[in-house]
Amino acid sequence: MTRAPRRLLVAVNPSASFGRNRAVGPAVTERLVAEGYEVSELREANFELLRRETQSAFEQGTDGLIVVGGDGMVSLGLNLVAQTGVPLGIVAAGTGNDLARGLGLPHDDPAAATEALVEALRRPPQVIDAAIxxxxxxxxxxxxxxxxxxxxxxxxxxxxxxxxxxxxxxxxxxxxxxxxxxxxxxxxxxxxxxxxxxxxxxxxxxxxxxxxxxxxxxxxxxxxxxxxxxxxxxxxxxxxxxxxxxxxxxxxxxxxxxxxxxxxxxxxxxxxxxxxxxxxxxxxxxxxxxxxxxxxxxxx
Missing domain, CATH: 2.60.200.40 (Tumour Suppressor Smad4)
Structure with a gap:
């Protein structure tokens, strides 16, 4: 059964996979809104600006941070959510996508990754190790x-x-x-x-x-x-x-x-x-x- 709507931040790297996956971010947001979630989408002209804007939005409170892109975006998200208890969601749309691979998530099909995220949002988050x-x-x-x-x-x-x-x-x-x-x-x-x-x-x-x-x-x-x-x-x-x-x-x-x-x-x-x-x-x-x-x- 689908849980009650929650607030989600969606941070999008528009240059992920050298810009080939520009349409993925808006598609993820649209899909999550259709599922009943309150979604704030963040996209900026460069990575550093995106990092700052995402940090600012995160500090105002959210029930989950979704990153759309590759391992650079995972790094951005991890460095915000580690030890906070706020879960991280990944829609792999980059070149490497190694954490998605490690978690058994779709890593070469953004549409499949989006559907996997929607399914995962209906279950309790998984807890894993990280390193500093x-x-x-x-x-x-x-x-x-x-x-x-x-x-x-x-x-x-x-x-x-x-x-x-x-x-x-x-x-x-x-x-x-x-x-x-x-x-x-x-x-x-x-x-x-x-x-x-x-x-x-x-x-x-x-x-x-x-x-x-x-x-x-x-x-x-x-x-x-x-x-x-x-x-x-x-x-x-x-x-x-x-x-x-x-x-x-x-x-x-x-x-x-x-x-x-x-x-x-x-x-x-x-x-x-x-x-x-x-x-x-x-x-x-x-x-x-x-x-x-x-x-x-x-x-x-």
């Missing part, structure tokens, strides 16, 4: 993966590229970086245990995938109260190139250069590495990451 990354004085929430190695370097390059439009941009950036990439020296402190090592890649995962379905930690659980540290030990470039296709399918877990460590708190130190959380730039290392069990309510 401390970078200097800044604290940022993320739900999927923090990258601090080869994948972060690739992200830096991919974000500077304007073509091609779509997930293949990440693959092309990956191949270009591979030509010159070498293992990086790290100091990792995992639940208080310090280790110095070189690695190709260090990531901290709360959910299985990043980069639009690259299943780096296929066994990651969004509600186990733990993070999964993913380390790729030094490899030749050819070796790294051989591993990456298996990563997309989650078939790399038994590779001898791959290591997984579960943890509640992780500190990552290293020179000349910029960390990314859910595809959003955090800043140069060091960073500290901590899981917060049950920090996020979601309509899923």
């Amino acid at each position: 990354v401390q970078h200097g004085e800044l604290r940022t929430w993320f739900a999927c993966v923090l990258s601090a190695g080869f994948d972060a370097v690739v992200n830096e390059r991919a974000n500077r590229m304007t073509r091609p439009r779509g997930p293949s941009r990440y693959t092309i950036a990956l191949l270009r970086e591979l030509a010159t990439f070498k293992p990086l020296p790290y100091v990792l402190t995992i639940d208080g245990v310090r280790r110095e090592q070189k690695a190709m890649l260090v990531s901290v995962a709360n959910s299985p995938s990043l980069g639009g379905g690259m299943r780096i930690v296929p066994h990651a659980d969004l509600s186990d109260g733990l993070l999964d540290v993913f380390i790729v030990h030094p490899l030749s470039r050819i070796g790294l190139l051989a591993v990456f296709p298996r990563v997309f399918a989650g078939e790399h877990v038994d590779h001898p250069a791959v290591e997984f460590v579960q943890a509640r708190r992780v500190r990552i130190e290293g020179a000349d590495v910029v960390a990314y959380a859910d595809g959003e730039r955090v800043g140069p290392l060091p960073v500290e990451v901590e899981v917060v069990p049950g920090a996020l309510s979601v309509f899923a």
Whole structure:
């Protein structure tokens, strides 16, 4: 049975998926209004303005925040609703859509995602973990993966590229970086245990995938109260190139250069590495990451 109408904020990224999904936001609002919800739709000319307007509207009170777009919009929403008890709804209309994938929501069909949201609004919200990354004085929430190695370097390059439009941009950036990439020296402190090592890649995962379905930690659980540290030990470039296709399918877990460590708190130190959380730039290392069990309510 449908619940009584409630107030919902719908924040729309008009440039999600390079603007191909501009019609999705209005369609979501129309569908929710037809269901009897009181809906305030927020859309602005740029992301920072949208973030500010959404924060202002959120502070005035709402029963749910719906984000329409990709993982950038999920990040915007998560950093407003974490630990508030206000649920987050996702209509995946971006390029990566990794949290939608992790939650089993439609991630490549906005119309199906809209219908899944309508159904989810009729049920109690699901509670999942989120993680907080401390970078200097800044604290940022993320739900999927923090990258601090080869994948972060690739992200830096991919974000500077304007073509091609779509997930293949990440693959092309990956191949270009591979030509010159070498293992990086790290100091990792995992639940208080310090280790110095070189690695190709260090990531901290709360959910299985990043980069639009690259299943780096296929066994990651969004509600186990733990993070999964993913380390790729030094490899030749050819070796790294051989591993990456298996990563997309989650078939790399038994590779001898791959290591997984579960943890509640992780500190990552290293020179000349910029960390990314859910595809959003955090800043140069060091960073500290901590899981917060049950920090996020979601309509899923």
